[in-house]
């Protein structure tokens with residue numbers, strides 16, 4: 599049966615992507631500011647959005663990877679996505695990724711979405727370790743990770759070449775036991 603996990607938080611609903619997300623999904627990935635530190639250039643061709651959405655929906659339903667749509671509970675507006683991917687069952691680890699359309703930055707939405715994603719990853723998917731590969735210049739992304747308790751574990755120079763531009767990786771990690779200890783401390 600197709601997997602259709604939905605997560606509700608105080609202000610958000612995280613849900614399976616759907617075809618009607620296409621215009622917002624494209625607009626976010628066509629924005630050079632959003633894509634500044636991505637491992638691919640801004641999208642120029644709207645057909646990419648339809649293709650990627652179809653892949654994301656199929657992958658979600660088969661539990662291969664999860665690009666949750668981050669939507670506003672009050673209105674249903676699509677604001678961005680947060681993802682759990684490269685899940686490795688034997689080693690119980692996976693990577694996370696995330697993006698918000700620019701009008702939604704600075705409101706704590708990703709903080710709220712990532713808290714829920716981490717709970718899903720560690721409790722429901724029983725993972726032991728999460729990783730994030732970010733550009734060290736992406737300070738907003740580093741803050742988002744640090745707020746969740748991730749620590750910077752490594753620096754991998756010249757790991758990406760996007761549109762001829764060479765960039766580095768800062769590798770962040772979070773262990774389940776670190777996450778649990780922080781949660782107990784916050785309770």
Ligand SMILES: CC(C)(COP(=O)(O)OP(=O)(O)OC[C@H]1O[C@@H](n2cnc3c(N)ncnc32)[C@H](O)[C@@H]1OP(=O)(O)O)[C@@H](O)C(=O)NCCC(=O)NCCS
Pocket residue numbers: 631632633635636695696697698699702703704705706707708709710731732733736738739741742745
């Ligand atoms: C990374 C990204 C999602 C972070 O977005 P963000 O809005 O800064 O992140 P958060 O949701 O955690 O919001 C935190 C900010 O909201 C503020 N805020 C406002 N209201 C808030 C609330 N109710 N609760 C919590 N924080 C709130 C915080 O003070 C913080 O601001 P600061 O960073 O200036 O201190 C965003 O910059 C983005 O989409 N970038 C482009 C895509 C990208 O680079 N993704 C990562 C690739 S690895």
